Amino acid sequence: MExxxxxxxxxxxxxxxxxxxxxxxxVEDTITRICNSYxxxxxxxxxxxxxxxxxxxxxxxxxxCKRISSRTVDLTRISYLNDLSRKIAxxxxxxxxxxxxxxxxSELKRYSNSTIIACCALTAFVFVTLFGGSFAxxxxxxxxxxxxxLLRLVFSKSISFPFIEYFAGGFVAGxxxxxxxxxxxxxxxxxxxxxxxxxxxxxxxxxNGIRDLLHGDIVSGLARIGEALxxxxxxxxxxxxxxxxLFLGGAVR
Amino acid sequence: xxxxxxxxxxxxxxxxxxxxxLNIEKRLLHWAxxxxxxxxxxxxxxxxxxxxxxxxxxxxxxxxxxIYSELMARRLKAPATVFCVPGIIPLVPGVSAYQTMQSLxxxxxxxxxxxxxxxxxxxxxxxxxxxxxxxxxxxxxxIKIKPPDx
Numbered sequence: 001m002e003x004x005x006x007x008x009x010x011x012x013x014x015x016x017x018x019x020x021x022x023x024x025x026x027v028e029d030t031i032t033r034i035c036n037s038y039x040x041x042x043x044x045x046x047x048x049x050x051x052x053x054x055x056x057x058x059x060x061x062x063x064x065c066k067r068i069s070s071r072t073v074d075l076t077r078i079s080y081l082n083d084l085s086r087k088i089a090x091x092x093x094x095x096x097x098x099x100x101x102x103x104x105x106s107e108l109k110r111y112s113n114s115t116i117i118a119c120c121a122l123t124a125f126v127f128v129t130l131f132g133g134s135f136a137x138x139x140x141x142x143x144x145x146x147x148x149x150l151l152r153l154v155f156s157k158s159i160s161f162p163f164i165e166y167f168a169g170g171f172v173a174g175x176x177x178x179x180x181x182x183x184x185x186x187x188x189x190x191x192x193x194x195x196x197x198x199x200x201x202x203x204x205x206x207x208n209g210i211r212d213l214l215h216g217d218i219v220s221g222l223a224r225i226g227e228a229l230x231x232x233x234x235x236x237x238x239x240x241x242x243x244x245x246l247f248l249g250g251a252v253r
Numbered sequence: 254x255x256x257x258x259x260x261x262x263x264x265x266x267x268x269x270x271x272x273x274x275l276n277i278e279k280r281l282l283h284w285a286x287x288x289x290x291x292x293x294x295x296x297x298x299x300x301x302x303x304x305x306x307x308x309x310x311x312x313x314x315x316x317x318x319x320i321y322s323e324l325m326a327r328r329l330k331a332p333a334t335v336f337c338v339p340g341i342i343p344l345v346p347g348v349s350a351y352q353t354m355q356s357l358x359x360x361x362x363x364x365x366x367x368x369x370x371x372x373x374x375x376x377x378x379x380x381x382x383x384x385x386x387x388x389x390x391x392x393x394x395x396i397k398i399k400p401p402d403x
Contacts, residue, residue: 022334023334053311073275075334079331110276123271123274130260130293189353190354191351194351195347198347199271205382206380207334207338214387226270244357
């Protein structure tokens with residue numbers, strides 16, 4: 001196979017992995033494994049925001065650089081890409097076959113929108129109960145969780161700038177739970193806020209960051225941990241600003 | 254017993270529903286839920302009647318989830334992250350976070366900072382627990398003799 005095609009496969013697989021929330025070492029590992037299995041020596045340098053690959057073969061040295069602008073988490077795609085890279089290492093299949101498989105993976109269906117909203121709502125319900133809230137509080141959280149799930153879908157469609165969806169989520173959760181509290185004083189707003197924003201917490205970024213650090217990818221590890229802290233700070237800021245506005249406006253006292 | 258059954262079901266739902274939001278494969282869904290439920294119940298078993306999970310409880314729970322996900326990753330041929338990420342969600346220090354917020358709004362800064370430190374400490378306990386398990390499994394993996402064709 002031509003060197004350019006091998007590089008194409010490697011960078012496509014790497015980009016997909018990074019975009020769907022794989023750890024840095026896994027991306028580097030996959031790219032190196034793909035290039036090696038077609039007989040090229042390869043160095044890959046991966047950051048959370050981009051990939052640089054350089055390969056050396058019969059036709060000299062060629063390299064490619066790819067920026068990644070948005071990252072989400074998709075456990076299905078990571079798992080399929082993992083299978084694909086194992087298959088490439090084992091059988092070294094033809095270019096067309098690999099590209100077809102990569103396209104299939106990037107076009108996999110997600111769960112339907114209503115399922116995702118229902119799951120956001122269910123998460124909020126479950127965690128308010130786990131944290132010791134009453135049934136009424138859990139039901140309120142269920143409702144707010146659904147609203148946050150809806151917000152998540154809206155923001156995932158229109159990419160404005162990063163972190164805005166977290167700010168909006170915190171803001172809405174703060175305002176809604178206090179408004180409900182002003183009608184029904186027995187409902188504790190804080191426990192509802194925590195339960196509802198739990199969906200947005202950056203668990204993946206944090207654990208991936210720690211795993212990267214463990215593998216010696218210090219730059220990516222710190223970047224991911226920084227991202228996780230930023231998300232938490234933005235959620236807190238959103239909630240805080242929402243509450244302050246409510247108190248200022250005199251809607252709640 | 255009823256407490257454990259209730260926690261098991263809640264923790265199962267509490268890891269399955271975030272897992273769906275993160276788009277997990279259907280064949281792995283119940284395994285991810287089982288990991289979360291297992292971790293939470295073992296954390297609970299140490300001290301069943303505590304209001305919020307303590308650091309020691311969270312650490313034990315996280316290590317359980319970590320070991321479970323590394324084993325399942327080998328058994329079901331999927332990356333460990335797939336089980337690990339939903340599994341730790343029930344252990345998130347939500348109660349401490351909520352106490353922090355409550356005292357912050359009540360203008361009780363001293364109490365709030367104590368709770369905030371507690372929350373951050375617990376969050377890093379989770380990360381650290383995952384790290385330890387993953388380090389140990391990497392170590393074991395290196396000892397094992399590699400198959401000759403690789």
